[in-house]
Amino acid sequence: MKEKKEPRNYYHISSVSRMYNIHPQTLRLYEREGLLEPSRSEGNTRCYADEDLRRLELILNLTRDLGVNLAGVEVVLNMRKKIEQIEEEVNMFLEYIKKEFFEGREEEFEHRAKSLVRVSPAKIIKIEKVAEKEKEKPEEKA
Numbered sequence: 001m002k003e004k005k006e007p008r009n010y011y012h013i014s015s016v017s018r019m020y021n022i023h024p025q026t027l028r029l030y031e032r033e034g035l036l037e038p039s040r041s042e043g044n045t046r047c048y049a050d051e052d053l054r055r056l057e058l059i060l061n062l063t064r065d066l067g068v069n070l071a072g073v074e075v076v077l078n079m080r081k082k083i084e085q086i087e088e089e090v091n092m093f094l095e096y097i098k099k100e101f102f103e104g105r106e107e108e109f110e111h112r113a114k115s116l117v118r119v120s121p122a123k124i125i126k127i128e129k130v131a132e133k134e135k136e137k138p139e140e141k142a
């Protein structure tokens with residue numbers, strides 16, 4: 001049975017340039033620089049999906065609001081991609097650890113958690129040094 005795919009919205013370059021108030025040549029430049037990769041129609045027309053628009057918003061935020069140049073934008077985008085890959089690898093590793101070490105041993109860990117002894121928080125007691133008080137008293141009398 002085939003899974004239903006969510007319908008994707010596609011926008012032409014003229015629509016995107018109007019939506020974000022940028023020149024179509026700027027979008028072409030971003031594509032040449034490898035910052036955007038819009039899909040193409042059969043007639044080789046650029047088609048921007050919602051994912052491309054989110055990436056464009058990030059690029060525009062970096063360039064317009066933060067003053068980052070295109071080389072800096074490329075570095076930021078590459079770093080974000082690497083961070084996402086690392087997060088995915090860490091999550092896979094955590095799932096592996098959970099499966100290998102905890103699966104089938106839930107009762108043992110629950111028993112250990114219950115066997116811990118609860119301790120009430122200690123009350124704070126102020127301790128004053130006697131020697132300091134005695135030094136202060138003669139000075140006050142003088």
